[in-house]
Amino acid sequence: MTDIFDLMAEKSGFKDESKYGLSGDLKKTQYVLELIGSPADPDTLKCIITAAEQGMEMNCYSMVTDAVSNLDECIAKFSPFSITPCLKEADFYACGSDAITSFTDARGLGYALTPRNAALAAMQNYWVDIAVTNVAPHVNLIVNEVFTKKYSEPSYDSDMQVVNACCEDLKIFFDALDQQLQENKFIVCDKYTWADLHWTAYVHLCEITGCNSLIDERKNVKDWFNRIKTKKSQCGQDEVAYDMLPNADETLQGRLKSVVISDY
Amino acid sequence: MGLFKKSKQQVSETPKLLCQSGDAGSYKCVFLASYRKLPVDIEWQESSALDEKMSESLNMSGLQRFPCIQDGDFTICGTNAVLTYLNIKGRSPTIHPRKARVLAMQQYWIQVLTSKFVPLLNEFSTNKKDIASVLEIFDKNLEDKNYIVGEFSLADIHWSAEFKVLEKEGHSDIISSCKNITNWLTKIKAEIPGYDIKNEEVAA
Numbered sequence: 001m002t003d004i005f006d007l008m009a010e011k012s013g014f015k016d017e018s019k020y021g022l023s024g025d026l027k028k029t030q031y032v033l034e035l036i037g038s039p040a041d042p043d044t045l046k047c048i049i050t051a052a053e054q055g056m057e058m059n060c061y062s063m064v065t066d067a068v069s070n071l072d073e074c075i076a077k078f079s080p081f082s083i084t085p086c087l088k089e090a091d092f093y094a095c096g097s098d099a100i101t102s103f104t105d106a107r108g109l110g111y112a113l114t115p116r117n118a119a120l121a122a123m124q125n126y127w128v129d130i131a132v133t134n135v136a137p138h139v140n141l142i143v144n145e146v147f148t149k150k151y152s153e154p155s156y157d158s159d160m161q162v163v164n165a166c167c168e169d170l171k172i173f174f175d176a177l178d179q180q181l182q183e184n185k186f187i188v189c190d191k192y193t194w195a196d197l198h199w200t201a202y203v204h205l206c207e208i209t210g211c212n213s214l215i216d217e218r219k220n221v222k223d224w225f226n227r228i229k230t231k232k233s234q235c236g237q238d239e240v241a242y243d244m245l246p247n248a249d250e251t252l253q254g255r256l257k258s259v260v261i262s263d264y
Numbered sequence: 265m266g267l268f269k270k271s272k273q274q275v276s277e278t279p280k281l282l283c284q285s286g287d288a289g290s291y292k293c294v295f296l297a298s299y300r301k302l303p304v305d306i307e308w309q310e311s312s313a314l315d316e317k318m319s320e321s322l323n324m325s326g327l328q329r330f331p332c333i334q335d336g337d338f339t340i341c342g343t344n345a346v347l348t349y350l351n352i353k354g355r356s357p358t359i360h361p362r363k364a365r366v367l368a369m370q371q372y373w374i375q376v377l378t379s380k381f382v383p384l385l386n387e388f389s390t391n392k393k394d395i396a397s398v399l400e401i402f403d404k405n406l407e408d409k410n411y412i413v414g415e416f417s418l419a420d421i422h423w424s425a426e427f428k429v430l431e432k433e434g435h436s437d438i439i440s441s442c443k444n445i446t447n448w449l450t451k452i453k454a455e456i457p458g459y460d461i462k463n464e465e466v467a468a
Contacts, residue, residue, distance in 0.1 A: 080401050081380045081398070083375060083379070083380070094368040094369075096372055096375040096376075098371035098372070098375045099368040099369070099372040099375065100368070102364075102370075103364050103367060103368035103371075106367050107364045118348075118349050118352035119338050119340075119349070121348045121352055122333075122345045122348045122349035125347075125348045126341070126344075126345040128344065129344050129345060130324075172324055175322075176323060176324050179323065180322065
């Protein structure tokens, strides 16, 4: 039976024999990762950032532009709860952003993102919790209006009342982040942690959906986000993880960029 | 003062773990502290004044998160933050799979719990059929395994805490037909000394 990753690779153009990354190929000491996800999904973005931060090449297939007819059915074969995004490495499958990011972090070439100090690690997860529990529901509603609904109905007009209400609800959390960033270069300390990675996905989506006032009106958040946009990857390679994220146009078109590490 | 003599301020107090009865997150932290044999004083509370204080300092309010840990001048609230703290603190080895694939499976089963199983529990009787479907897959995963991902992991802590809540709410019969889950839970109960704890401290 044909693997869904192979089918989507073919549709996205990755099946071209000249391209590196076909199942089992090795570059340096690693397998190339393959990811199925969506550009409007913050969880997919987290997986892409982690791969880029840890210097892991990742061929990304979009559930919007590279979808095949029985996609859900195929995904259910290795993800019985239909949890996405999904990752394949050789004969191994992992589903869900927590599984994929942990796997990539452990497999990657850089230092692990979790601080060794108990208090800092706990603080990191406090801010991850705020992002995932409090920020994500509002961002998902905005993204749904601005991008996701347009995937199935291109003429759909975003309901700006929903978008504006969500932006309003997000202010309190962006204010808190702004306050937290007063004394630190990154969210928890002067080192990049999972907290920064999670927030990057949500703040990026806020920016490309037109909610940039949430960033621009808060100096510390704005400075932090500029640092994120120019920060060299965690593994020391000359790559900027943020550059691997799809921009507004690409997201609207449903396209995902693959993580390509050229600095070996 | 002698060279190695601790001053009064340096004598560390037992960390305080503030929990809420019936809260799965609180049980997760109690189980982890107990499994790792970390001495903590447990206090059971109704509302999270400590989280309110912490959130207020960031101009957020009403988050009301449990559990919280207070260790000297360090305070943190929320299940994942406290679990992380308890998993790093102390001398016993952290519960963290070394193999990337096992680690990924640990995280996968935790996500299945939080995103697919727990939301169904809000309306238990309406969702009984869907709950049984999730448990059926979970039961199948436990076939020929001692633990959820093969070795003891945080996934076991997360799932067993949720079953503790189900037991407390009188829904323990939901797993009666799941042979593998029943066997696994019996094993977990025996291995986590704090599984049946109601209050007071988890002894070192």
